[in-house]
Amino acid sequence: MKRAVLFLALAAAALFTVAATTPKGLESGAFDWRLPAGVAPPPVPADNPMSxxxxxxxxxxxxxxxxxxxxxxxxxxxxxxxxxxxxxxxxxxxxxxxxxxxxxxxxxxxxxxxxxxxxxxxxxxxxxxxxxxxxxxxxxxxxxxxxxxxxxxxxxxxxxxxxxxxxxxxxxxxxxxxxxxxxxxxxxxxxxLAFDTPYDRGVMSAQARAGERLFRSRRLGCAGCHAGPHFTDAATSDDAYHRLPGAASADRGLAESTGRDADTGRFRTPGLRNVAASAPYLHDGSAATLPDAIARHYAPGDRAAPSPADTARLGAFLEALTDEGFLRDPxxxxxxxxxxxxx
Missing domain, CATH: 1.10.760.10 (Cytochrome c-like domain)
Structure with missing residues (x-):
């Protein structure tokens, strides 16, 4: 119960931020979104109302x-x-x-x-x-x-x-x-919309709960970019682009559109809902598994990198972000x- 209350509080806070920064004229209207209580619908352009x-x-x-x-x-x-x-x-x-x-x-x-x-x-x-x-x-x-x-x-x-x-x-x-x-x-x-996960319902395993604590820890820093109820700062920031120290690539990333060398290798933070169903990972699909993707977030030899046991816990937490109904919703x-x- 406490877990569900925490989720709703986080969702309300993050979605309030979205609503507060939505340009004037963007509204969700009276469309039936079928969302959980306390979760606001996404903003909708005034010239394209929902029906x-x-x-x-x-x-x-x-x-x-x-x-x-x-x-x-x-x-x-x-x-x-x-x-x-x-x-x-x-x-x-x-x-x-x-x-x-x-x-x-x-x-x-x-x-x-x-x-x-x-x-x-x-x-x-x-x-x-x-x-x-x-x-x-x-x-x-x-x-x-x-x-x-x-x-x-x-x-x-x-x-x-x-x-x-x-x-x-x-x-x-x-x-x-x-x-x-x-x-x-x-x-x-x-x-x-995928808000019916074990995480949302507060029914995660002990290993997944341990993984969430690691995910939100300052040492690992996952939640710094994978933030809020959507697990991405792309829902709250116009500058949700980051460079991973453990993922080298010839792709210039954001620099390709901005022309700024400082943006080389920066890519937008992907959302993590249903991430366990969406392999492979990273902008180039070079990480075949969740453990591989987790490892790419750290430079070789980085002492902050999670141990194999911690990686398993993080994986359990990420599995708990799967909305099975969403994957089959007719x-x-x-x-x-x-x-x-x-x-």
Whole structure:
């Protein structure tokens, strides 16, 4: 009971910070988020209010392969629900075989994050970020650059899609274009919330509780970056980018977008909810296991590095951040019907 009360207190404090720094005009509205008591919903842009119709459209689009140039890749190709909406590969090739540059990040709680992607402060909103995999060219992912009209044409051929867009965007007369596609996908992603874990329920094992104490200890310093109820400072800070002493890489990281040498090797803190289901780890997917990922947070020979026994305790705590229901929730899964008919 004390554990659950502590979580709610931490959640309320952290989410109050988010709300307090949310720009004027961002509101969550009257949408039924189905969140635990005391947990505030993510901020929502005033020009993209939540609705059940919009979320359902976004869910179908999330699994729609026609959003890629050759019809072979959807958002869900890289963001698998059973893996916490991540991918089991170190990096994922695009439709033309271009090698992926970075590991797939989890979407759990993504609506709370102030910055998105591994290393670009400019990606601050889901509506805009959606366009990176769709139209980006470094690397090419879904390959739709210059094909905005084709995207609209494909979806418009489906009578059910036409109806779903009318229901989701009555103010736009059901217009089907990049803007409404992006808004629907963003709305769906904001519903990817995972707050029903052993940690949240206060039912962790003794080993996991010991792991939490280590996680929050000053010696290890994990909670300094993996902070708050989402276990990432990306939910509370615009500068949630850090360099790991034990993870060398040729990737310039944040410096690539800022042009500052001081940002070389800095990457955004990933959230840890469902982390046990989302291997491999780090920006390049080079850590195959949680113990490996933990070790990379420390320089070789660092006396602060956890012992094997402590690493096992930390691993137990991270396992307790898994929301098993979230990984199977039919509301987030591939839809089987649309407009009352089987797909």
């Amino acid at each position: 059940a119709a919009k979320v359902e459209l976004g869910r179908r689009l999330f699994y729609e392969a026609d959003l890629s140039i050759d019809g072979t890749m959807s958002c869900a190709t890289c963001h698998e629900q059973k893996r916490g909406f991540t991918d089991s590969n170190r990096t994922r090739p695009g439709v033309h075989g271009d090698p992926g540059r970075r590991n797939i990040m989890t979407l759990a709680g993504v609506g709370y994050f102030r910055t998105l992607t591994w290393a670009d402060r400019r990606e601050t909103g889901l509506e805009r970020q959606v366009r990176v995999p769709l139209f980006g060219q470094t690397p090419v992912e879904m390959g739709m650059a210059g094909q905005e009209a084709e995207l609209a044409r494909r979806l418009s051929q489906d009578a059910c899609y036409r109806q779903m867009f009318r229901d989701a965007f009555p103010e736009a007369d059901g217009r089907i274009d990049v803007e409404t596609v992006s808004k629907a996908l963003a709305a769906f992603q904001r519903t990817l 509301r987030h899964a591939l839809p089987r019907t649309a407009c009352g008919r089987p797909l």
